[in-house]
Each structure stands twice: as C-alpha cells, then as structure tokens.
Amino acid sequence: MTPSSPELISGHDGVLFDLDGVLYTGAYAVEGAVEAVAALRSRGLRCGFVTNNASRSAQVVAAHLLELGIEAAAEEVFGSAPAGVALLSEHVPAGSPVLVIGSDYLRELVAQAGFTVVQSCDETPSAVIQGFSPEIGWRDLAEASFAVNDGAAWFATNLDATLPRERGIAPGNGSLIEAITRATGRHPRAAGKPEPLLFTQAAEALGLDRPLVVGDRLDTDILGGNRAGFTTALVLTGVHTGQDAAAADETMRADFILRTLADLFGSRTDRAAPPVSSAASVTAPGQRS
Numbered sequence: 001m002t003p004s005s006p007e008l009i010s011g012h013d014g015v016l017f018d019l020d021g022v023l024y025t026g027a028y029a030v031e032g033a034v035e036a037v038a039a040l041r042s043r044g045l046r047c048g049f050v051t052n053n054a055s056r057s058a059q060v061v062a063a064h065l066l067e068l069g070i071e072a073a074a075e076e077v078f079g080s081a082p083a084g085v086a087l088l089s090e091h092v093p094a095g096s097p098v099l100v101i102g103s104d105y106l107r108e109l110v111a112q113a114g115f116t117v118v119q120s121c122d123e124t125p126s127a128v129i130q131g132f133s134p135e136i137g138w139r140d141l142a143e144a145s146f147a148v149n150d151g152a153a154w155f156a157t158n159l160d161a162t163l164p165r166e167r168g169i170a171p172g173n174g175s176l177i178e179a180i181t182r183a184t185g186r187h188p189r190a191a192g193k194p195e196p197l198l199f200t201q202a203a204e205a206l207g208l209d210r211p212l213v214v215g216d217r218l219d220t221d222i223l224g225g226n227r228a229g230f231t232t233a234l235v236l237t238g239v240h241t242g243q244d245a246a247a248a249d250e251t252m253r254a255d256f257i258l259r260t261l262a263d264l265f266g267s268r269t270d271r272a273a274p275p276v277s278s279a280a281s282v283t284a285p286g287q288r289s
Contacts, residue, residue, distance in 0.1 A: 008256060009264045012231065014046035014208040016199060018215035019061070020053060021164035021238020022261075028166050029068040030237050036261035037070050047076060048202040048211070052158035052192040052220060054081035054131030054173070055103040078202040080192030081131055084157035085109045087191040092127045092153060099123075099152065101144045102131035106157070121146035130180075130188065131157035132173035141176065145183040154180075158192030160220055164238045193220035196228035203230070214261070218244060218252040231255045233264075 009015070017023055023033040037047055049061065049072060056064075058077035065072035084106070088098065094114035099121065100107045110129060111117050118125050121143050128144050148154050161174035181187055192198060193215075203211050213230045215221020216238025225232040234245055234254040245257055258264065 007265050008233070009040070009045070009212065012045070012210050012212040014048065014206060014211045015040055015264070016048045016050050016202050016208075016211045016213045016225070016230070018217070018221045019049055019051045021216035022214060022235055023049070023065065023070060024068055025164050025238070026166040029070065030261070032260045032262050034069040036264055039265065041071060046206045046208060047072070048206050048208070049077045050193070050198050050202050051077070052080045052160050052173075054079060054084060054106055054157035054192070055133045057105050076206065078198050078205070080157040080198065081106050081109055083191035083198055084129055084131060084155060085113050087189060088115070088127060088129050088155045089113055091155075091189070096126040097123055099125040099128045099143060099147050101128060101136060101140050102157070103133040103135075106131045106133075121150060125152050127153040127155060129155040129157070130173065130177060132160075132163070132176070136176060141179050145180050148180060148184045148186055154186060154188040156188040156190040158220070159190050160217070162239055164216065169239065194224035194227060196224055199224055199228035199230060203228075214258070214264075216240060218248050218254070222254045223252045226251060233258050235261060237261075
C-alpha cells in the first residue's frame with residue numbers, strides 16, 4: 001500500500017496571506033477563504049495578513065476580515081502605509097512639511113511620525129508620500145506633480161498597478177503613480193511588496209520560522225516572498241493567471257500554484273506542467289536556483 005503524500009501545508013508553521021484577490025475581492029470573501037483560514041487555525045498554524053493596501057489601518061482590516069467570517073486580529077495585519085512612513089522618516093527630517101496623497105489613515109501616520117501634513121504644493125512641501133485611496137482625483141495628482149517638479153522628495157507606499165475588485169480589475173496605486181511619473185519624469189522611492197521587509201517583519205512578529213507566502217500577484221507577493229527567502233504559492237483567484245506564472249521571470253516564479261486556497265491541503269506531490277488557466281490544480285512550476 002502506498003503511503004499518502006504529505007499536504008502542501010505540511011512543513012510550514014504558518015501562512016502569510018495577501019488580501020485583495022486572495023481572501024477577498026472588495027466587500028466579498030473569495031470562495032473557500034473562510035474555510036481555509038479556519039482549517040489552518042484548527043491545526044495550530046499561525047496566520048498573518050500582509051497587504052500593500054495603504055488606505056486602511058490594521059484595526060479596520062481585521063474588522064473587515066471578521067465581518068467576512070475570517071478570524072483575524074489587528075496585530076496579525078502588516079500593511080504598506082507604516083512601511084512607507086518609515087521609509088519617509090529615513091530620508092526626511094522630522095518636522096518637515098509633507099504633502100500626503102492618499103487616505104486619512106496615511107495622513108494620521110505621517111503626522112504621528114512628527115511631520116507637518118500640508119495640503120498643497122503652495123505650502124512648499126519637502127516631500128510627497130503617496131498611497132492608494134479611492135478618493136484620489138486629478139487635483140491631488142496635479143498637486144503632487146507640482147511638488148515633485150519643484151524638487152520635493154517622492155515616496156510611495158507601494159507600486160501595485162492594479163487591484164482586484166468584485167467587478168473586475170481596477171487601477172491601483174502604481175497606476176496613479178505612473179500619471180505623476182509621466183508629468184515629472186521621476187520615480188518614487190517605494191516601500192511595501194515586493195520589498196522583503198513586510199514579510200520578514202510579519203514572520204518575526206508572529207514567531208514563524210517556516211512560513212508559506214500565499215498571494216495572487218507575481219510581481220509583488222511572489223517576488224517579495226522569494227526575496228525574503230520563504231516558500232511561495234500563487235493562488236489563481238486574483239490578478240495573475242497560470243499562463244502568467246508559466247512565463248514568469250525566475251525571480252517571480254512560485255514554488256506552488258494553487259487553483260484555490262483549498263489546494264493548501266492537497267498533496268505536495270500532485271505536480272504537473274505550469275497551468276495555462278485558472279482551472280489548474282496544484283502544480284510546481286519550478287524551483288528557484
């Protein structure tokens with residue numbers, strides 16, 4: 001009798017999840033997400049939530065997950081807004097005027113870090129920090145462009161070009177940043193994924209030695225997890241497809257590809273060629289060198 005193969009999740013002491021496109025799309029949970037997180041917790045595995053979304057606090061994100069039926073606490077949420085403010089603090093003296101393009105939450109963090117939050121280029125900001133908010137409009141982008149063209153240092157919480165929503169794929173912070181780049185010819189210093197810091201901070205905070213990173217984007221989740229030295233899994237419920245995975249650069253290749261989060265509990269040896277659509281089963285497109 002052939003012994004059963006170990007589950008994909010075996011050998012890991014926790015999972016670091018991306019949020020948009022992995023656990024939810026907008027106001028709705030991704031199919032199977034509630035059950036997957038509950039199953040992991042029932043086995044004693046820690047769960048962390050690592051997001052490039054800079055528009056909401058850890059408390060708000062945790063509350064949203066709880067509303068969807070996904071157990072979560074604020075101390076398990078790690079976002080790009082605090083990382084962006086930390087990056088700003090490394091390069092700009094405290095007390096400096098800073099133009100914030102983004103959410104009220106990001107403005108609060110900037111103020112708490114000791115900066116003077118300003119509303120316009122006319123107030124001569126030393127720096128601009130930009131994070132996603134659905135309320136950002138042309139006037140905001142114009143003010144940022146004026147400031148950057150006048151010599152202000154420019155920082156971004158993240159560079160995600162798109163965001164998965166219940167109605168489809170929408171522009172993300174990276175797309176709005178591209179508008180300013182077109183107007184200024186400059187690029188911001190960026191925090192958040194794919195930099196490895198969010199992943200390593202989350203693992204350390206949760207006491208994880210062997211986390212599995214699960215995300216739906218090759219260029220942020222998988223690249224960042226790879227850079228952190230963690231095992232990575234691309235789930236095909238968000239932005240990138242199996243065809244994208246098959247064509248990915250070596251630095252963005254995941255250790256595993258999951259059709260849904262239910263595949264976390266599938267066999268580690270159920271491997272085949274990289275899938276070409278979201279109907280694929282658990283696969284391993286190739287190990288990193």
